[in-house]
Amino acid sequence: MKILPENRLRRLRINPTIRSLVRETSYNLSDLIYPMFVDENISKPREIASMPGVIAYPLNMIADESASVKDLGINAILLFGIPSHKDDHGSGAWSENGIVQKATRSIKEISDMTVIADLCLCEYTTHGHCGVLDNEIVDNDSTIDLYAKTAVSQAEAGADMVAPSGMMDDQVEKMREALDSSGYINTPIMAYSAKYASAFYGPFREAAESTPSFGDRRTHQMDPANLREAFREMEADLREGADILMVKPAMPYLDVIREARMRYDVPIAAYQVSGEYAMLVAAAQNGWLDRKKAVLESLTSIKRAGADMIITYFAKEVAEGLNDL
Template sequence: MSSNLRDMVRETDLSVKDLIYPMFVNENLRAPKPIGSMPGVKAYPVGKAAAEAKSAEALGIPAVLLFGIPKRKDERGSEAWNEKGVVQRAIREIKKETDLTVIADLCLCEYTDHGHCGVLHGEVVDNDSTIELYGLTAIAQAEAGADIIAPSGMMDGQVGLIREALDDAGFESVPIMSYSAKYASAFYGPFRDAAESTPRFGDRRTHQMDPGNLREAMREMAADIDEGADILMVKPALPYLDVIREARLAFDLPIAAYNVSGEYAMVKAAAANGWLDHDRAMMESLLSIRRAGADMIITYFAKEAAAKLGEM
């Protein structure tokens, strides 16, 4: 069969428009800083974030997802909703310099001095106190110009409270991309290095999902839809392709999948050792996520994959 005919009968395609580029913006930096466990990925000072986002836009990538690391952390993560906080400043700069869709990750783990996703009661995250702060953060991000708010804390009721907070503040048209099925995964390790968000004690299994559970993921997604989510997310992607597929079959909303730091780092490490072809493995991985049913893919490969797609 010729290559032209193979292309004609291909069932699933990958486009640069499917890609979302995650970026780390670190208030403590004066120059971009490579992330050792994520070859090719850097954290950027606020003043360099717009230039990096612009380089993604030049490749045809339509959106960026922002994570912030502040200079000051406290027990409540109060820099998260500071109007002059790191993500809010980066949003303004990127919106000024590009036409990208800017997605703001919303969690407190990068902002708290203990590394957990919200307010602690003893050594346990207090759900209700935490989501109140998520509402404040969502408003600050929307006021800065965020096009989409992406709550990742996996707190019960977070989507409903954020939707209400945005609506009350006049941001009825700002959509919510909910990390609806976020698993307590071993594949987040490199991210925690980049985001400086490793918990000082304990773990996040009290609120992130058990890797053995699929039906629970469906319940979590259905609950987020009821609360007002506009986009559902599955995280990680590759170990949970079955969850992406079930979500695609069950729900009409757009499905996002997060090709997380550990998935990225594995391909990079194997390729560096000559154990696999980097570009083929990258493109096959991303295509499999699309084939499972994801409409959009958050991936650290975004710029490399976009360049590769531009060659095709």
């Protein structure tokens, strides 16, 4: 007669309470950051067609909406602006009256919501690229000077943190110097350190009206095939003064998140991007996935890989009760 082992792993899966007690990975609402769009060109909320359920808000509504998000238990937003005016240099990004600056001041008047200001020029340029062009290539050094001006402008408006997403060389150092010399030594930088040239950004570019009018962003965003290069980028950002390192996208790059967690004793952020959101929503709408279970599993996988915080368009949905297992 076969003797069965005394250690039976299924004992700890026998009911929901025991499964919960031994669960190794969990996340809280305090770990989630909600991306929000404020659009200077609209007078009423606009649903983003490629991201069902995600809304761009007019300036006169963004403060109340962010306060309602705060009331749900979400403590931080990542703020993106769509301006009414664009030019070749993206001057609306650093204008005192830029859309992100006005929105930040409006939010801070009525709420203590933590505002993380996304920092790039692509939404503000006529050509849709992330900086100043030189023969149709983004000029790195001219661009980071403008990023530095933008960081100071966002901090002056009340942003609690800036999040440079352009993937220019030396951008963090330039911003850190500008912030410190302007008196904003306590304004953290969340660096988009390993931002890959991903196919999963498509819906966002519709939302932010930031699709390049020609070419692509592969001269500055990372090749999806590269892992070691990600850590050179992260190490450079840390040397330059980054406070938080980000990996973007999240689910296709869980290995990058995991390795970053093992290498660096600093906070790691992961961005579950628009294409990840749209993919799960579309599959659920077609009845191919259980939306609740798929969303929770996706967020758990990102947290399990090692992310301390997750930027996700599902944050509000989770806060409204999706996390009730």
